Amino acid sequence: MPLNIVVCVKHTPATTSVSVDSATGKVKTAGLAYGLNPFDEYAVEEAVRLKERVPGSFATALTLGADSADAALREAVSRGIDAAALVTGPEFDGGDSYSTSRALAAAVQKLHAQKPVHLVLFGKNTNDGNSGMVGAMTAAWLNWPSVVSVKKIESVDEASASVWRAMEDGVETVKVKLPAAISTIKEINEPRLPSLKGKMAAKKAAVTKWGAADLGLKPEEVGAAGAATSVTRQSPPPSRPAGMKIEGATAADKAKKLVDILIERKII
Amino acid sequence: MAGEKNVLIVAVPQRGALPPAVFELITAAKKAAAATGGTVSALVFGTKAADFAKQLGERGAEKVLTVSDAAYDSFVDEAYAAATAAAAKQExxxxxxxxxxxxxxxxxxxxxxxxxAGVAAEICEISGSGGALSAKRYQYGGNIVAEVAFKSDVKILTVQPMCFEAAPVEAGKAAQTTPLSVPAASAGAQVASFKADEAGEIDLGAAERIVSGGRGLGNADGFKLIRELAHTLGAAVGASRAVVDAGWIAYRHQVGLTGRTVHPKLYVACGISGQIQHLAGMASSANIVAVNTDPACPMMDIATLGVVGDVYEVLPVVISEIKKRRGA
Structure with a gap:
């Protein structure tokens, strides 16, 4: 039976080399180039591969963001995703993982009501906020099972999936009932580049837009108002003390000096 | 800042043992409790719960709740969450x-x-006083430090390994242990099997020392030398993205933005020039040693100790010198 897949993505700065506005104590995002969060490429690719594995399957890219986040959805379409939905509006500004996942869950629920969803795929984390919480939190809002750190979807049908979860000490095979949310890691696949046909489709794609009211959410449940945490200040990390170049006539001399210093400083 | 002020350590076991990071949570919890003015208790799971309670007690935990059910011997978030919610309520x-x-x-x-509850994820510092609690965490791949405050009554923090000292074993200390009965939770996921990584490997996240290799090794065989130095130092083996992508070593060794974030006491970067994406995962290491033929590479700039030289000439001498001094 064909699968109905949702893949959640984020439009993020294309670089992590950002600076802080000392007046506001916040990262300067104005003028930065944005793109599809690199970790989401793996989730998008996996959705496309599932479509290839299970003919007739359908995949929708979903994001929450400004109007410009439309670009991340089109990037997903160019890579083989069928449809796109954007959760947007000023009420969503300043959200944290708690309020953002709540809105994403409401959007998944809306798609689910239109046509039952089997899988919601996520990247490992975003390259800006880095928390890696939104995928599993979205599952929690939906009261669906979730598996994070997935490196392989071994088998899947409309009722269940068997996936490989990469742990710190090895790999667990986890059986999960569907619908469920799955957060992927880099090992799951090697994303392909957009095809010419995909790029054409991306240009023409119709992006569905939803505000809080469309999702049955109150303004106080989303964005900064619905957040459970706030970032009070951002700053560059403390700079490292100046290092020391180890001099010596030969590589062996330098190596011996290195060991001397490591022992002297009780590092080893 | 409403909300209960007591602190609960949620000690998730792995393969029948407490991961070392759990002992670091005791230290973090004391810091959090000092800020909120509350008490600290811990929650342990599974058939070895009584043993885990003893281990935590020896390291200064005063009160431990045990959920001694075999259903908790493998991790499923839904079952663990139901038990943790019950413990949080009781405490x-x-x-x-x-x-x-x-x-x-x-x-x-x-x-x-x-x-x-709000979550401050992967935090490396806890501060606060007079009931308020805040935490610091990295964003933008280590390029930004964010200070996170809570708006919710209940506050959840996930703590990066190696950011707090593990609470030491103190002779004669023991925890007051209380069994917690929780209704069996239904879960949509279950662990069917487990395959361990290579035996004897030290996990990157919990390693006090890491020896990493990059492109400068020239080929996959170079990791023999990296492993030898790692073995000599009792260190974990890390790698740059380039060599993982080239298939020289498995992904689980990758340090950086798309791999693991690490904070060891010693990070030895061998033939790693220091792409931003790699630095993101290790630049907060306490001591960095760079061994590279390029004196101007970014890794040299951030290194505590820099050795300009060929890894194949430098590392064998480092290994033999360490062995010699230990033998002496």
């Missing part, structure tokens, strides 16, 4: 601390929604 805990492991992150997300 009037408003601050929950978890290790930022795969399981810890998964559980924190489930608890967040269940307890209407």
């Amino acid at each position: 009037a805990a408003g601050v929950l601390l978890l290790a930022a492991s795969v399981a810890g992150r998964s559980l924190a997300a489930r608890l967040s929604v269940l307890l209407k």
Whole structure:
């Protein structure tokens, strides 16, 4: 039976080399180039591969963001995703993982009501906020099972999936009932580049837009108002003390000096 | 800043043992409790719960709740979340601390929604006073430090390994242990099997020392030398993205933005020039040693100790010198 897949993505700065506005104590995002969060490429690719594995399957890219986040959805379409939905509006500004996942869950629920969803795929984390919480939190809002750190979807049908979860000490095979949310890691696949046909489709794609009211959410449940945490200040990390170049006539001399210093400083 | 002020350590076991990061949570919890003015208790799971309680007690935990059910011997977020919510209620805990492991992150997300609690994820510092609590964490791949405050009554923090000292064993200390009965939770996921990584490997996240190799090794065989130095130092083996992508070593060794974030006491970067994406994962290491033929590479700039030279000439001497001094 064909699968109905949702893949959640984020439009993020294309670089992590950002600076802080000392007046506001916040990262300067104005003028930065944005793109599809690199970790989401793996989730998008996996959705496309599932479509290839299970003919007739359908995949929708979903994001929450400004109007410009439309670009991340089109990037997903160019890579083989069928449809796109954007959760947007000023009420969503300043959200944290708690309020953002709540809105994403409401959007998944809306798609689910239109046509039952089997899988919601996520990247490992975003390259800006880095928390890696939104995928599993979205599952929690939906009261669906979730598996994070997935490196392989071994088998899947409309009722269940068997996936490989990469742990710190090895790999667990986890059986999960569907619908469920799955957060992927880099090992799951090697994303392909957009095809010419995909790029054409991306240009023409119709992006569905939803505000809080469309999702049955109150303004106080989303964005900064619905957040459970706030970032009070951002700053560059403390700079490292100046290092020391180890001099010596030969590589062996330098190596011996290195060991001397490591022992002297009780590092080893 | 309403909310209960007591602190609960959620100690998720792995393969029948407590990961070392759990002992670091005791230290973090004391810091959090000092800020909120509350008490600290811990929650342990599974058939070895009584043993885990003893281990935590020896390291200064005063009160431990045990959920001694075999159903908790493998990790499923839904079951763990239900038990943790029951413990938090019983202990009037408003601050929950978890290790930022795969399981810890998964559980924190489930608890967040269940307890209407904000999450400060992968934090490396806790501060606050007079009931308020805030935490510091890295964003933008280590290029930004963010200070996170809570708006929710219940506050969840996942703590990066190696950011707090492990609480030491103190002779004669023991915890007051209380069994916690929780209704069996239904879960949509279950662990069917487990395949361990290579035996004897030290996990990157919990390693005090890491020896990493990059492109400068020239080929996959270079990792024999990296492993030899790592073995000599009792260190874990790391790698740059380039060599993982080239297939020289498995992904689980990758340090950096798309790999693991590490904070060891010693990071030895061998033939790694220091792409931003790699530095993101290790630049906060306490001591960095760079061995590279290029004196101008970014890794040299951030190194505590820099050796300009060929890894194949430098490392064998480092290995033999360390062995010699230990033997002496």
